[in-house]
Amino acid sequence: MKKILHLSFFILFAAAYSQNISNYEYVSIAAKTGKFESAKYGLSGILSSKLKAGKYEVVSESNDSWPEAAKNNPCGVLKAEIEDTSTFLKNKIQVNFKDCSGKTVASFEGKSNIKEYEPGFKDALNVALRNLPASNPEKLAVITETPKQPVAIATEPVKSTSNQTPNSGAKTENKAETFSNGTLNLNRIFISDSQFILASPNNSTPYAIFKATTKKEVYRVQLQDGSQTLGYIEHGNIVIELPNADGSYRKEIFEETVIMAY
Known part of the structure; x- marks a missing residue:
């Protein structure tokens, strides 16, 4: 039985980047x-x-x-x-x-x-x-840096200086770490010092992309449906702020986990 392809791809992909x-x-x-x-x-x-x-x-x-x-x-x-x-x-x-x-x-x-x-x-x-087939892509939409209104984040303030490099301690090796919210198991994959993604290990559809802000361990987040919000690292967990219908925000917490192989 053929698997159903997901049509809502990450970051405004107009066409499914599948096996072509x-x-x-x-x-x-x-x-x-x-x-x-x-x-x-x-x-x-x-x-x-x-x-x-x-x-x-x-x-x-x-x-x-x-x-x-x-x-x-x-x-x-x-x-x-x-x-x-x-x-x-x-x-x-x-x-x-x-x-x-x-x-x-x-x-x-x-x-x-x-x-x-x-x-x-x-x-x-x-x-x-x-x-080798010729390239015939749907053009990628350029996302401008216009996130939603700033959201208050309940984290301890981090002291910084003008010479500090955002997230300078981020890992850049291509090493996958697994995080779970209790339902989804996602791999964290570092794209660069200031950018990483959460992606399912079972397919090539990323769940979210994190881009560093000027504050350490606080990120602008692009979700799978193209919407933007904020995320941050809290006690080693990855936290994404998701909007509620009334305009308030809730936390979606991904904790680092170890997947046992038998």
Whole structure:
């Protein structure tokens, strides 16, 4: 039985970014996959050229230089990883395209009969990318920084100085931590020093994106339906303020949890 696709996607995605990389416009190329460096033998350059020929915009791994639309919608950026899958007899290259939650959207593998490494890897990569579809995305909507009226947050004030960097202690490694509100189990995935997402480990639909404010551990939050609110870290928990019908706000608290595997 086919699974029903969710139509309400994160951050005003006008179309479902499902299993088709042509729905994406932006791609970053990983510098290394495991121990294999993508620049080796000029492979990352070949991949970049092929992507650009397919009307994709290649962006750096660091989001500092990303276009505004990509910065505001990090889950509209695919990550391409070049992997050496060679056997004893053949040079093989696999290119995996992953979304912001680490889920593989598409994989392309090519093999070559050329035994020498450099020409063999290049040939295998070109074979792998023969069926790379052209980009034909729904344009990402740029979200302006116009959050709702400020909401009072019941947290202890944090002293800061003009030289303090917001959330400077945030983790930047691609390490998933699991948080639960009792119903949902979501992974926290850091996009950058000042940005992380909560996403379901079972699909590529992010639940919320958190962008740092000038106050430590307080974030502007973009919810799955496109609405904006505030969130913060309290006693190690992730708290999101959700509006009630009467205009007041309630807390949705996600506590860090350990999922036991049997």
